[in-house]
Amino acid sequence: MTSALAPGSQRFFGIAPAPGSKQFERVEIGQFADASPITIPVAVIEGANPGPSLYVQAGIHGDEFTGTDMAWRLIQSVDPAQLSGTLVVVPIGNTPSYLTRARGFLLEERYLQDANRLYPGKAGGLLTERIVAALFNSMVMHADLTVDIHCPLDGSSMVPFMHVGTSDDDDGWLDRRKLAAEAFGLPYHYYRIPGVALGSSDMTRSLAHQAGIAKRAVVMAELGTSRQIDRQAAIYGAEGLLRIMAAMGMWNAPLPASQYGEPTPFSNIALVYANAGGGLRMNVELGQVVCAGDSLGVILDAFGAETEVIVAPVDGFIMRVITFGAVATGAEVAWIGN
């Protein structure tokens, strides 16, 4: 059942089980320093009936275990006899980083690389570039829809949101992305303005941006917690993925409805920085609506005295907060969406 395949650009690494069956493989990307193989697990479930293809990718950041657990739940819950089309799932997209329980591989030649800033990758480049290239060329480019699962950065928490991509239809896939986002069922939908950086983070080599250039439909779901499995989020997310499959005509078993009503759309994310370093005491909750000038929290010196009041620079809602109780100057203590 399990073997190591060489990467390439062929559809789903050439894994093509017969209709009504599934095939689990480990695709070899390279070798670790002890010459043992670095492999990526790939599950291909071929429905008994024809239909579209969905690629679900989790764990491209190796410390986002909630997404990996969600993907495992999905793989184990789908019976190919009841499926129309092809479901492809990679539960651990970035195995080297997963092994070091970190966002990127700690032993990378050029230290930690953020895989979601390296798309479309480089087949003959750094290890992480090779992983990204293999997944982009063999998976994203061949699927009718890709759902990329993420969790908030370690030390932060975020409102659960769907990154729908751009709000225009230049890539021709807006309806498909919107349909998927609505079906998954998260309370916030992010419509990215092309070319806008996230603070110091250049997003032009993210999967979402590069998929737009390549005219592939990709949505990103961000929920749960990093570095541990958020059980509720994993279960809800696995159901959300089945709801996407139902919306695509791939799955028709009864499913629990979404927990949220009409999603809140937003297109801007304002980063709020700490100027002073010290203890961090936030006084806002995720999702809370704030106005420019509102106090969001305070920085404390080593004796607990307030040295800075963190102030909202714009109107909006609290999209993300740092959960670390101590920060240095320049920490992004909050993000405000609007």
Ligand SMILES: [Zn+2]
């Ligand atoms: Zn991530």
